[in-house]
Amino acid sequence: xxxxxxRVNERIVIxxxxxxxxxxxxxxxxxxxxxxxxARYQIYRHEILLEIQAxxxxxxxxxxxxxxxxxxxxxxxxxxxxxxxxxxx
Amino acid sequence: xxAMAQEPAVMVHVRTATGEIEVSEQQLVTFxxxxxxxxxxxxxxxxQHQEGPLHWMQSVEDARVAFCLLAPFAAxxxxxxxxxxxxxxxxGADSVADIAVYSxxxxxxxxxxxxxxxxxxxxxxxxxxxAKQVVLSNSKLPxxxxxxxxxxxxx
Numbered sequence: 001x002x003x004x005x006x007r008v009n010e011r012i013v014i015x016x017x018x019x020x021x022x023x024x025x026x027x028x029x030x031x032x033x034x035x036x037x038x039a040r041y042q043i044y045r046h047e048i049l050l051e052i053q054a055x056x057x058x059x060x061x062x063x064x065x066x067x068x069x070x071x072x073x074x075x076x077x078x079x080x081x082x083x084x085x086x087x088x089x
Numbered sequence: 090x091x092a093m094a095q096e097p098a099v100m101v102h103v104r105t106a107t108g109e110i111e112v113s114e115q116q117l118v119t120f121x122x123x124x125x126x127x128x129x130x131x132x133x134x135x136x137q138h139q140e141g142p143l144h145w146m147q148s149v150e151d152a153r154v155a156f157c158l159l160a161p162f163a164a165x166x167x168x169x170x171x172x173x174x175x176x177x178x179x180x181g182a183d184s185v186a187d188i189a190v191y192s193x194x195x196x197x198x199x200x201x202x203x204x205x206x207x208x209x210x211x212x213x214x215x216x217x218x219x220a221k222q223v224v225l226s227n228s229k230l231p232x233x234x235x236x237x238x239x240x241x242x243x244x
Contacts, residue, residue: 052222074196
């Protein structure tokens with residue numbers, strides 16, 4: 001891992017197009033960072049992605065459970081969608 | 090033969106954990122970026138469960154991998170889903186109207202724990218059949234929306 005020390009208002013640049021600025025280094029260890037990057041970069045807190053990954057895995061095990069009979073599908077009403085959202089088979 | 094005549098649907102057989110299903114080629118989708126946590130799988134088939142807003146998404150490549158999906162708008166939800174133009178382009182859609190939205194459902198023996206992820210829906214382009222799970226920037230959308238909070242039928 002590359003380790004760089006930065007002060008407030010100092011920046012880091014990646015590939016000439018991603019700029020990360022240290023905005024605030026507060027008490028309690030919290031750091032506020034500002035990101036400037038082209039829109040194709042998707043910037044997330046890592047734990048959000050980990051949580052979604054874990055939720056996908058939970059969804060898999062629940063749907064593929066061999067004792068699927070023990071899992072009942074929720075009763076969900078159908079509405080005529082106000083927007084076209086259903087693919088037509 | 091008229092040029093307007095529809096091609097007969099090509100049927101494909103897909104192995105599942107419990108057997109085999111036959112689906113139309115039009116029900117296959119290809120993920121342009123993988124589902125988070127399932128990096129090796131790209132092709133799935135999506136078929137509707139009975140007539141409701143629930144669907145099954147079965148991996149074509151791995152019979153053991155299947156998900157339950159919800160079409161949230163059809164279920165009476167109206168989540169504030171703003172689709173990024175880059176995501177529209179990634180799945181080859183001409184417009185937002187060409188995109189079907191699904192959310193991944195976590196089933197549970199305890200009905201109060203059955204939930205769906207509205208923060209990271211799966212977008213499917215109806216015409217190209219390309220798909221992508223996106224992480225929406227709207228942090229008000231819950232990763233765990235419990236389906237027992239759904240508005241009651243007939244409300």
